[in-house]
Amino acid sequence: MNTMLLSGKRHYFTKASNSFFFIILIVLCIFQNPIEATFDxxxxxxxxxxxxxxxxxILHHKKIKRKTQKVSLMLFFFxxxxxxxxxxxxIQPISIIIFDAFLNIKFFIAIIYGxxxxxxxxSRPIAKTLEIIIVCLAILTALSYVTNIFSAGGYRYGIKVLCLFFTHPSSLxxxxxxMLGxxxxFEQRNQKLVLFSILLVGMMTLTMRTKAIAAAGVFFFFLISQKKGTKNRISLWQIIFAVFLVVIIGWDQFQYYIVQNDSMARSALLTTSIRIAKDCFPLGAGFGTFGSYFSAVSYSPLYYKYGISGVYGLSTNYTNFISDSFxxxxxxxxxxxxxxxxxxxxxxxxxxxxKKCGDCRYFYAFLFPFIYLIICSIGESAFVNSLAIPIAICMGYAYKLLDRGNYD
Known part of the structure; x- marks a missing residue:
């Protein structure tokens, strides 16, 4: 009896301590951007x-199942x-090559960490923590539109851009x-899940970033179009309509930044990447040579070679837009x-x-963040961005719960 009681207490303490550290991890992931802005x-x-x-x-590679081994093998060949x-x-020194190579694969490694x-x-204390954070952010959102307590976001389409204490609306x-993932x-009650999801999607939309608005539209579309009681499968018509929805919402921005304006960094990066792919067919110019953060740290000579070193945001004096693509x-x-x-x-x-999704919300914990990153990848660094790592951890943890028993 005493042994069973002691075992139960240990189990309770283990779950409590695990939950505590998981809460810390989630909080750090959510507020990564403002913390980073304060502490370098x-x-x-x-x-x-x-x-x-x-x-x-490395330590648990034998536990990786056949399907995930295929992805790991493809990643290795990449x-x-x-x-x-x-x-x-x-073109670049070995240190830049190594750092940039890690930059390219860290999203997938973060999934493995998840x-x-x-x-x-x-689940309850974790869900409660998320609820408190969302409510606090919602209150701050309301205050930002009533007062000028947060005014760094500016205006878009005549509407005040929501940024709060984050350094950029995209970070928020x-x-x-x-948080949505x-x-x-962790949220077990459907009514609260719907309520807090609406609050999060609303804040996403108020950032007035095209990618966030498009992701919000796709989010509501999938929820509305999914038949209740059926397996959470994605049908072909859902994919086609979701793509159509994203194109409609983001078409003006896509044309302006990428298609019709050669003076813009994204357009210059697109046309130049195609030229590099042709000149260096089929392997490209190598890690750290183009379009990444490290190609600006050690300024790549390719920007001179292809005549885009004078484009705003791609010059040696101002490199802020060099990694503004994926x-x-x-x-x-x-x-x-x-x-x-x-x-x-x-x-x-x-x-x-x-193939793993059944009547389970874990699939949506993967799907919605993944859709957001896919949309972001059209016009920003997306999968190699530091803000994608918390999303990757969420996706990895969702997979673990769907595949419960193979990793514990």
């Missing part, structure tokens, strides 16, 4: 989380192709997406082959979740 050393937070995932992959290209095109997290938790939108995992970076640095592998990896991850 916190900028390595996402890299540290990704490294945990890397060590877990990395190998980029390194071969970097050797064939010795898988490594324990599922022995108490990413935090909302992270974890909310679907597919352009992948195409330019790893070529057609690397681009094909990367897109295939994303598709296979979606298929793994699609």
């Amino acid at each position: 050393y916190f900028s390595y937070f996402d890299e540290i989380l990704a490294l945990f995932g890397f060590f877990y992959l 990395l190998l192709l980029g390194l071969i290209s970097s050797i064939m095109n010795p 898988v490594s997290l324990t599922s022995h938790l108490n 939108a990413s935090a909302c997406v992270t 974890f909310l679907f995992i 597919y352009q970076m992948i195409l330019g640095t790893t070529g057609v082959l690397g681009f094909t592998f990367y897109v295939s990896i994303l598709f296979n991850i979606l298929m793994i979740f699609k």
